[in-house]
Amino acid sequence: MTKIAIxxxxxxxxxxxxxxxxxxxCSAKGRKVLLVxxxxxxxxxxxxxxxxxxNPTATELIYYAVARQPIAYDNYIRHSKTERLDFIPSSALLSGMLGIIAQDSNSAEVLSRIFDDEYFSKYDYIFFDCQTALDLLVTNVLKCCDKLLIPVQADVLSYEGVEQMIDTFIKVKNDPDIRKYILGMLVTMYVTNTKHSAQIYEALKDSYGKLVFExxxxxxxxxKNAVGYNKSCVSDKNSTVGMQYSEIANLIMEVCENETI
Ligand SMILES: Nc1ncnc2c1ncn2[C@@H]1O[C@H](COP(=O)(O)OP(=O)(O)O)[C@@H](O)[C@H]1O
Ligand SMILES: [Mg+2]
Incomplete structure (x- = not known):
């Protein structure tokens, strides 16, 4: 089982x-996947x-983990009706859990405690959708994950944030050799009919070399439209974005599954 932070x-x-x-x-390729x-x-x-x-959500999951209460994980898992995916939903109250996590005697590893449980070994991949921040909740995900993938929108502002992300990751892993954890930087929302995206892509490659997915x-x-149908782009055979993500999934599976053999 591999835990991947996005x-x-x-x-x-x-x-x-x-x-x-x-x-x-990953699910379409036969893997059992949980999204958190x-x-x-x-x-x-x-x-x-x-x-x-x-039923309880990620909010209660964290609450009970901090309270050191026994957790019935089955109650937290939902099954998508439209995709072959399990997921743990979030709620608006999750933001209130930051203060709760901070009170834990081992506040950096609350999520590690949860997802190291034997229960989750039935999954091949767990993907974590992080909020837009580098707070204690996100650093908990970074600590708990085996791998990190950083999506970078093909614009200048998001490119600048990557360095800070990497610095934080080094601190969290307490290991300067973070290459073994980083699956890659994925350039998203690439626009082909202007030079701008190509420039960002090249600049990222100059700085991070092979860490950037080709x-x-x-x-x-x-x-955008896929959201309204509750479907992924991957499930639409004609979707360019779906095919591109499938390609990235192949690379990820190659890395993760060859390491564990
Ligand atoms: N490849 C893409 N092409 C067009 N729009 C996209 C693409 N990827 C994401 N979006 C749109 O951009 C917005 C932000 O994407 P999202 O995945 O929600 O980002 P984040 O989770 O980092 O905030 C959403 O409206 C989403 O539908
Ligand atoms: Mg988001």
């Missing part, structure tokens, strides 16, 4: 879109068609 403190760079589509792509929504704005949960159902994700309206 994180960048820049908003709107394609984190949620990447979680949904990589999850769907850790953004109080719960866009991923909404995309998956989630509506509050009386395959980028194009800017296409189908990525």
């Amino acid at each position: 994180s960048n403190q820049k908003g709107g760079c394609g984190k949620t879109t990447t979680v949904m589509n990589l999850g769907a792509a 929504d850790l953004d109080p704005q719960h866009h991923l949960s909404s995309w998956l068609g989630f509506e509050p159902d009386g 395959q980028y994700i194009s800017f296409r309206t189908e990525a």
Whole structure:
């Protein structure tokens, strides 16, 4: 089982879109996938068609983990009706858990405690959708994950945030050799008919070399439209974005599955 964080403190760079589509792509290739929504704005949960159902969410999961209460994990898992994906939904109250996590005697590892549980070994991949921040909740995800993928929108502002993200990651892992954890930087919303995206892509390559995926994700309206159908782009055989995410999923599976053999 591999835990993958999809994180960048820049908003709107394609984190949620990447979680949904990589999850769907790995699932389409026969892997058992869990998506964990850790953004109080719960866009991923909404995309998956989630509506509050009386069962607990990621908010309660963290609350009980800090309280050192026994957790019935089955109650937290939902099954998408439209995709072959399991997920743990988020709620707006998740933002209130920051203060709760901070009170834990081992506040850096609350999520590690949860997801190291034997229960989760039935999954091949767990993808974490992080909120747009580098706060204690996100650093908990970074600590807990085996791998990190950083989506970078093909614009200048998001490119600048990557350095800070990497610095934080080094501190969290307490290991200067972070290459073994980084799956790559994925350039998203790439626009082919202007030079701008190409310039950002090249600048990123100059700075980070092989850490940048050759395959980028194009800017296409189908990525936005998929949300309304509660579907991934991967499930649409004609979707360019779907095919691109499938390609990235192949690379990820190659890395993760060859390491564990
Ligand atoms: N490849 C793409 N082409 C066009 N729009 C995209 C693409 N990827 C994401 N978007 C849109 O950009 C916005 C931000 O993406 P999102 O995945 O929600 O980012 P984040 O989770 O980092 O805030 C959303 O409206 C989403 O539908
Ligand atoms: Mg998001």
